[in-house]
Amino acid sequence: MSPVTIVTGGSRGIGAAAVRRLAADGHAVCLSFREDADAAEKVVREVVDAGGRCIAVRAEVSSEDDIEVLFRTAREELGQITGLVANAGVTSPMMPLADQPVSQLRYVLEVNVLGAMLSARRAVQSMSTARGGGGGSIVFVSSSATIHGGPGEYVHYAASKGAVDVLTVGLAKEVAKEGIRVNTVAPGMVDTEIHTVSGDPERAWKAAGRIPLGRPGDPAEIANAIAWLMTDQASYTTGAIFRIAGGL
Template identity: 60%
Template sequence: MTVDAVTGSGGIKRQEAVMKRLVTVVTGGSRGIGAAVCRRLAADGHDVAVGYVRDADAAEAVADGVRDAGGRAVAVRVDTSVEADVERLFAVAEDQLGPVTGLVNNAGVTGPLGRLADTGTADLRRVVEVNLLGALLCARRAAQLMTPCGSGVIVNISSAAATLGSPGDYVHYAATKAALDALTVGLSKELGPDGIRVNAVAPGMIDTEMHAAMGDPDRARRAAASIPLRRPGQAEEIAAAVSWLMSPEASYATGTVVRVAGGR
């Protein structure tokens, strides 16, 4: 056996090891549920592309957490409603980490709390563009990359609002999440024959900084009395559900929306 043959054999094995690594793109990964998902997936052995739109320092801190857990990470600024940004997100992920095997469609916005009649058109447009169009663009790109490989997992972050409607708070947000549930069901049937699973997690009231961004930082704690479990959820509890859906333990689960909402 020549030296070249030995080196080649070792190179092939190393390539196979790299190719078998789990590489997951997480949008909206710099805070809240997205950050918790990145950390949990890193603990599960994923390399993670942390998508973020504004806070580069927060995104890099999450990426550092992934590295501390033994994974590889890259933070990528992306507005998921912009097609070119989505293309770049996946291109950087593949260039820096390897073939993408998973997507967590987490990026989302609510706009200010209030009745639909009082909501500005710009806010409506932004919610639809990020929550629905952004998810569609990311799912489409993931499908394009995963289909030739014959495997992959997509998890959409929906909301209990999709079925509750959220009157007086953000029915426009609820409407986009209901559309995301429809996307989950339809895309799972479309991609199932290609070996790609598509599911969703529907969080209830989760205690994250999102409520402060909506102008009501105490909203989650005030809602506790209306939740059967009498408390808001934690981002890590949503990350645990995502982790299961992305794992081999959920290998026969597709087209399902897992509700993690404390009984609401």
């Protein structure tokens, strides 16, 4: 049987790249999206046209009910779930913390932290050998912003991703004996649509001069690491945080 993996936030950027790479590796993939049904359907069509299995489910990851629908649909249409890529994440317009509206702080924390926790919680319920599952792998998508803190731009975003890193370490230890590995990839500056939301679509390339490799990353490069963590080649890897940031 092929592995069955859920990718949250799989309609664009790193999430979409992960869907394509995992499908190419033989995974049946269920991607979640929040608003852009057309973008989600485009990714699904790409996978299906290439001979893979892929479905899309609208879900707000900070909603327990939506997460339940997401996992139940994936199980019913694709089979026993073996993996989760908890990629869904948001940022907000760049500004100092003192100027950020409380609504933006709450939104970023709910999606990036609570959303990751709810997704992982449901994945453990599905995959844990202690609960009747067959084991599996969870990969969170964090950020190298946890290293530099995002001063003047998005301290709240960096803090939310720091919580994801701690979640990785603790959950990995908690479920190691239940057949589940838990790891994180922490991308640096990657050329995706998320910078448009921050108010600077060209931000990734503007930062190229301070990146040792001289350029931002491509979403496919992050997807490669995610895919490896899902394989048996990573069978002794859990609780790890992989920074993929071009040397920054």
